[in-house]
Amino acid sequence: MMRAGDIDTIAPALAGAAELLRQHGRQAKKSWGQNFLHDPRVVARIVEAAAIQPTDVVVEIGAGLGALTGALAARAARVLAIERDRELASLLRQAFAGAASVTIVEANALTFDFAAVGSAERLVVVGNLPYNIASPLLFRLLEARAHLRSATVMLQRELAQRLVAGPGSRRYGVPSVLLQQHADLQTCLQVGRGAFVPAPRVDSTVIRLDFRTVPRAPADDAALRLTVRTAFGMRRKTLLRALSAAFPEHAVAAALAECGIDPRARAETLTVAQFAALAQALPAPAPGSAASAADTLGPALDLADDAAD
Secondary structure, eight states: OOOHHHHHHHHHHHHHHHHHHHHTTOOOOGGGTOOEEOOHHHHHHHHHHTTOOTTOEEEEEOOTTSTTHHHHHTTSSEEEEEEOOHHHHHHHHHHTTTOTTEEEEESOTTTOOGGGGOOSSOEEEEEEOOGGGHHHHHHHHHHTGGGEEEEEEEEEHHHHHHHHOOTTOTTOSHHHHHHHTTEEEEEEEEEOGGGEESOOSSOEEEEEEEEOSSOSSOOOHHHHHHHHHHHHHTTTSOHHHHHTTTSOHHHHHHHHHHHTOOTTOOGGGOOHHHHHHHHHHSOOOOTTSHHHHHGGGOGGGHHHHOOOO
């Protein structure tokens, strides 16, 4: 853990790093979704929302210019700050050279091995997720949930609203169900565009995912994913009609009856637990069938392919 005096020493170095970027004509890479957080009030609120304990090991995704890194290090036992950009990673190493508890990791967060950190306790993830890869990053965290206690992340506001939405909401869909099956989600704060340099064209929201040690309801993940994606694929249709696109209609009718679900109901009315029960009741698709092939697209697409109303 860093002391307050250490942060005071590092702060000018970070300011110098930002100035160095300007001097060298360095600009944020739009293709990488780079928008650098610079508002200290927002930084403080994110760190507070993450509920970091003195013994925690924190993995920061997208360290950027280090606005969050020092504040995280003031709370945690150790911080691994992931930064994909080689130039930024070099600047961060210089800025935090005197901070023994901070390690700058030049890596792609999509391929980072959380299990290799070697922490005795589950990790805490904090980050300003690049909007262009937020979907696969979230599902990467979901895959690594056995090693994670929580993730406090900044997202595009519209995406955050979809993730935390509940049954009955028009925003409730595939990502809502799949993430809520394995995590408890809460909205922490809203962040305006002026908190970033350069300012993005969208507003942002910080949410926290507290990963569950057991799923919300018993279900095979692949079966749940197929069921949910099929149901929301034609969300204006009844569940009987929508699910019959992937399963025999008589099997769908039997599964709905077994679960006590009205066949005339629509996907957005079901709870996560009801989807899990339905996934368990439906038959597995035959190998090589259209339903089986469709699910090989993988979970990373789920945030993009959820059909809108």
